Amino acid sequence: MTNTLATISIIIPVLNEAAMIAEAIARLQSDSGIEVIVADGGSRDRTVEVVLSTGAKVVSTPDGRAAQMNLGAAAATGEILLFLHVDTRLPDGYQQMICDTLATSGVVAGAFELGID
Numbered sequence: 001m002t003n004t005l006a007t008i009s010i011i012i013p014v015l016n017e018a019a020m021i022a023e024a025i026a027r028l029q030s031d032s033g034i035e036v037i038v039a040d041g042g043s044r045d046r047t048v049e050v051v052l053s054t055g056a057k058v059v060s061t062p063d064g065r066a067a068q069m070n071l072g073a074a075a076a077t078g079e080i081l082l083f084l085h086v087d088t089r090l091p092d093g094y095q096q097m098i099c100d101t102l103a104t105s106g107v108v109a110g111a112f113e114l115g116i117d
Contacts, residue, residue, distance in 0.1 A: 008033040009078030013068035018046040039072035
């Protein structure tokens with residue numbers, strides 16, 4: 001088990017997600033060592049305003065998931081990048097799981113199993 005957790009930059013690509021983004025960010029910001037970056041692809045609702053009110057970082061990008069992910073990653077300062085959909089909830093203890101897994105020799109990437117509520 002890892003004693004010191006690496007900083008994880010969580011990149012959330014969004015487009016018109018004002019209704020969901022604040023809750024998603026709040027769940028993530030409750031953990032220490034987490035940087036939340038929202039890559040906005042040109043939202044026309046209040047998404048950017050809502051994100052800014054949470055203190056998370058906003059990156060304005062061209063429309064398109066690839067551009068959002070690439071520019072979000074470029075703005076990240078964490079040792080680990082995690083790309084997350086706005087409606088995805090990570091399991092309890094995810095930060096420790098990620099750090100432990102990536103500390104394993106030969107592991108360079110990973111994924112969580114998807115469950116639908």
